[in-house]
Amino acid sequence: MSFARQMFGQVQRRAFTQSARQNSKVAVLGAAGGIGQPLSLLMKLNPRVTNLALYDIRLGPADISHINTKSVVKGYDPTPSGLRECLSGAEIVLIPAGVPRKPGMTRDDLFNTNASIVRDLAKAVADSAPNANILVISNPVNSTVPICREILKSKGVYNPKRLFGVTTLDVVRASRFVSSIKGTDPANENITVVGGHSGVTIVPLISQSGHTDITGEKLDTLVNRIQFGGDEVVKAKDGAGSATLSMAMAGARFAESLLRASQGESNVVEPTFVDSPLYKNKGVDFFASKVTLGPDGVQEIHDVGKLTDHEQKLLDACLEDLKKNIEKGVKFVAENP
Numbered sequence: 001m002s003f004a005r006q007m008f009g010q011v012q013r014r015a016f017t018q019s020a021r022q023n024s025k026v027a028v029l030g031a032a033g034g035i036g037q038p039l040s041l042l043m044k045l046n047p048r049v050t051n052l053a054l055y056d057i058r059l060g061p062a063d064i065s066h067i068n069t070k071s072v073v074k075g076y077d078p079t080p081s082g083l084r085e086c087l088s089g090a091e092i093v094l095i096p097a098g099v100p101r102k103p104g105m106t107r108d109d110l111f112n113t114n115a116s117i118v119r120d121l122a123k124a125v126a127d128s129a130p131n132a133n134i135l136v137i138s139n140p141v142n143s144t145v146p147i148c149r150e151i152l153k154s155k156g157v158y159n160p161k162r163l164f165g166v167t168t169l170d171v172v173r174a175s176r177f178v179s180s181i182k183g184t185d186p187a188n189e190n191i192t193v194v195g196g197h198s199g200v201t202i203v204p205l206i207s208q209s210g211h212t213d214i215t216g217e218k219l220d221t222l223v224n225r226i227q228f229g230g231d232e233v234v235k236a237k238d239g240a241g242s243a244t245l246s247m248a249m250a251g252a253r254f255a256e257s258l259l260r261a262s263q264g265e266s267n268v269v270e271p272t273f274v275d276s277p278l279y280k281n282k283g284v285d286f287f288a289s290k291v292t293l294g295p296d297g298v299q300e301i302h303d304v305g306k307l308t309d310h311e312q313k314l315l316d317a318c319l320e321d322l323k324k325n326i327e328k329g330v331k332f333v334a335e336n337p
């Protein structure tokens with residue numbers, strides 16, 4: 001089986017027919033980075049993508065355009081007009097631009113650098129691709145997504161159905177880690193992870209996976225590993241960055257899900273960090289939970305379902321931190337529009 005076929009499953013043949021009917025331009029902002037390069041490669045292998053637009057402030061992965069799949073690839077100059085052209089007509093804008101962590105840092109420590117990078121890119125998206133689905137990867141996601149909302153609102157183009165924080169990596173990790181405990185195929189492990197994307201805001205709902213035998217210390221270790229999986233990678237890379245390849249896979253999976261939904265497939269569900277009604281009464285405007293995707297982006301936001309007492313405690317801790325992270329993003333734009 002070819003790599004592209006493994007990655008995008010058995011729907012590939014149907015996708016060829018569908019994408020022939022539909023133009024799907026995907027833009028990657030930060031395309032030369034540790035995530036940006038493999039993510040761009042995976043989007044080039046995705047037959048649903050017709051145009052791949054690559055932007056970075058440094059030189060990008062030029063040879064992607066030589067790969068013999070149908071999509072047309074273009075790299076754009078790091079100028080305001082280059083960015084405008086890159087974004088124009090994009091259906092999906094993936095944003096992995098920004099600095100990654102080094103050992104000892106939290107994701108929030110990236111805020112000072114990444115907040116303004118994401119703010120400025122969001123302004124460009126608002127101006128040049130106001131109807132695009134925006135997929136924010138740059139950390140801290142809990143704050144960079146609210147930054148995007150504030151910018152889009154200020155430009156009068158905010159559509160809550162089209163703004164997503166990509167939390168897919170937490171789900172990917174959860175299924176991999178559970179499968180290594182249980183000796184199962186990770187592809188069949190579907191673990192719901194809710195909340196946000198940093199430390200205790202990452203809340204895996206193991207009780208909903210059917211693995212009721214993972215309890216006590218085993219459960220605590222598993223939950224901790226999922227919550228701090230990013231730190232595990234940062235430590236292993238020892239100063240050379242954070243997760244890149246697994247993130248590229250996770251970002252490509254989420255983009256593929258959106259394309260499937262926009263090309264008419266129903267029941268496409270992915271956990272993602274969106275403007276959510278679930279905990280607004282607690283002052284938490286954004287929350288990751290399972291979301292059914294449709295042709296217009298968010299179609300239905302699912303609630304978290306039945307929780308154990310242990311999961312409820314995790315959720316309470318999550319909401320407390322999440323509220324602060326979201327407020328930080330909102331305040332940043334108010335003070336630095």
Ligand code: NAD
Binds near residue numbers: 030033137138169
């Ligand atoms: P990297 O440093 O390897 O790449 C970042 C790229 O962004 C660089 O090529 C850089 O030139 C580019 N860039 C910087 N400013 C830019 C701008 N204004 N416009 C366009 N491009 C710009 O970093 P990385 O490892 O690819 O990580 C990128 C971000 O993704 C980090 O913030 C990291 O924390 C985050 N991340 C998120 C997740 C997640 O699950 N959401 C997972 C892993 C990493």
Ligand code: LMR
Binds near residue numbers: 100101107169242
């Ligand atoms: C991850 O979860 O791997 C990313 O958010 C990167 C990081 O800083 O941990």
